[in-house]
Amino acid sequence: MSRFHVLTVLSLVALGATSQAQPAPAVVAPALSIPSTVSAINSPTPMSQRVVWYQIAAKYDPKTHTLEGDETLTYHNLTGQPLDTFPFHLYLNGFQPKADWISETKRDGTRDVDFKKWEKSYYGADEIKTFEVVGQGDLTSQLQFIQPDDDNKEDHTVVQAKLKTPIPPDGYVQFKIKFHDQFPETLERTGWKRDFLLAGQWFPKVGVWWHGGWNCHQFHGSTEFFADFGMYDVKITVPQNEVVGASGIRVDEVNNADGTRTTTYHGEDIHDFAWTASPHYRIMDDTYQGTMGPIKLRIMMQPANWSQAQRHDDILRNTLDRFEKWYGPYPYKTLTMVDPEPGSAAEGMEYPTFITGGTNWFVPKGIKLPELVVEHEFGHQYWYGMVATNEFEDAWMDEGINSYSEVKVLDSVFGPRTSVFNLAGATMGDGELQFGSYAPVADLDPIARNGWEYVDFNSYAGITYGKTAIVLLTLENIIGEDTMQRAMHTYFMRYRFTHPTKDDFLKTLEEVSGKNLRWYFDQAFYGTQVLDFRVMKAESTPEDWYKDSFNEDKAKKGETEYLTDVIVQNRETFLMPVDVAIKFDNGETVREHWDGQTRWMRYVYHKKAKVESVEIDPDHKILFDRNNFNNSYTVEPNGTATSKLTNYWRFIQQFFAQMLTWWLV
């Protein structure tokens, strides 16, 4: 063989060897995705951009109130940029003595517990046992607690994972998390009481990428939650004697050999998942024909409250009717309403397609509090559930807008003066209730404030619920009920299944009304200005008062000329136009329009009649005037109302004096 031939052969052999030395092609993992199923909604297509898919298997031990969880979270990066850090909420860690939730609640108060003394049963925890990123390995040891809102290192309600490899835009990542929950004895509407459990905020939940960054706040005393839309597939294993209810639709139920039962739920286009278990529930099932399809109503009552099941069903149906007509369709196939364990702090809470009511074994029909709670929590299916605002930063956008629609619904069902209380001659409407919660805290905080920055819980509640409701009701009176309804409908349809901001809402109101409402928004939403109109003076003086011959007592009615002087005043700093009605004793009523931009306004009349009464805002359009008593003035006093109330007070005193003497002497 010539040298050439040897070289050729060697080259060919080398080429062949090189070819044979190339590594085998990599095994390609199946591509991650989030399904587009629509089995849990009455829609042919998904309603939201599904960012997350939670697949969770949870086993609950009612003896120790603990839960072992196995979570697979598939996340779709729709942020437009690569992501290598992911914060997760661990809300149950808020129920520890030095966490923000407990320390702020101890300082500012809350709706449930006063924390005079720390009980072991208050302790809650959501502990991540293992944290794996598929394709990147176990990152458990890399997890770090972070505190985005303050420097409280003892607060472990947000944990952050830093990935080895960023997830590209439009890419998917899958987290496999094993976690262990210790539920508290119901705090903030989650936890156990006797043999009942309400599991809310119970699994590690990824934050929301919003406006260019992660929005994942710590769990504060007066804040709620914020999460992305997606899908949930949850298997819940509990003892077989437990009756379970949850978000979404029930797809399977299996009795296990160890005496437990596993129930599987599936939810679509929702951003949270809650569930409950108790051996005691009695179930009422009903179907409501929604505009998009049938909705299964599942009402889970405590046995002692069974007589009120129909009341709960009725208000759900009435509320669905109004919401679908006024705002838009309810697209889910289910709604579960839970009557929680007596004495548990689990009443009055909302989760997507799952709400808790609040009642007692004896509530007369004239007291509408059970209906109010159910209506309010259902309303959150729209304002929070579908229009998924940031409950940390804009608590008013779900609580306040929902309180506004609560007044509208309850007034339409039960009448505006009797929508909360109508018993033994005493009445109260829901709008009045909202005013009552607002008035004591009127000048403390603006509506547009981060939820954890209110001065205390009373201000948070009074401003986010009460003030927002009456500010919106007043706006409705300004722009007209039809216009307001169109605006709310537009807002819902435009922003459902998204995370709108306050500007989105306020701009929608302006756009639909066609009015510049910035003067109102700046004061009502962003400011702490208070409104207090007052009739300062209403007096008629005879024009001929100076004449010796004049005797007013002998003057004939209708023949004497009077100079009437009326002064109305704005005592506070909220500036707004208002009507004033001046009534004379000849039956005439003069109506003036005051632009409200000055401290006071004087009206002078020359008439053959005396002023009888003056009323500011005679149509009662303004619902947040701090003092309603001084909005009107009658020249002749009428002491009957005072005498009536004094009579009641006197009766109470006499009875108290007699009872004191009855026992002691």
Next chain:
Amino acid sequence: MAYNLNLISNGASILGRTKRYIIWFFLLNLALAWFGASAFKVHAARIMDHSLYADKVLHGMDLEVVGELLNRPELGGAEGCVASATHFALLFFVLTLIFLPGVLQGYASDHRLPRDAFFRACGRNVWRFFRLMIFFLIIGGIVSGILFGLQAGLGKVLDKSQSNGAVPFAANLVCLLVIFLIMTGIRAWFDLAETDIVLSDQNASRKSLSFAWRMMRGHRVRLVWAYAVITLLATIVLAVGVVLWNRIVPPASVAGAFIVSQLMLLFWLTARFWQRAAAVSFYLAQTAGREAESAPVVPVLAA
């Protein structure tokens, strides 16, 4: 049962012939409450008398308006109204303590008690009644403290084990009924002691207490039963009065509401005096029997 009826009906007949005492105490109760409520009336009038908004409590009872009124700073706050009401209630209590001995003396008398005898009885016994009241506070306080403590403990046990809210409610009602009956028994005991202080001119309150305790032996149930029946009657009248007030009196009728409410209070006051009259009647019956027993038997010598 005939004995029971005598206790209640004897008490009623004593009341019938001494109506003036109830009238005076009722007028005292009304007058003091009138003064006690005057602060509220003056401040409320300034807020409401010239306001159209007040119509909401005149032709109905709008609770929000009432709440708004009570929160007005011009009213002086709830504390101011409650303070003046409490002071006048205490004054009524003190005046009852002072004048009650005269009432008991009048109950025991078979003729109209002259005014000077009435006030003598009051003056002689006011300090004794005060000491007896201290005893009641101690004994009643300890007993009621124990009973309410047991009730709270039962409540905690039921709360841990009961999902049915009606069960703790029913249990509380039963506990309150038991507490009421036991405290009524203690009240009856002290009423008898008061009667003994007045009628025996007993300076030592402790001796009256032990005498009354012994007197009750064998009759405790009957006494408590008589007191309970009178209280039940008064409660029924109160409940009927509330219904009438709500259903029949027009919302804007101040005179109608005043008449109905005062009639209810008059009967409530009468019930307590009825109990005291029943105690006096029992005391007289018991001591009359003892006097008959203790009178020496004079032997009749043969002629």
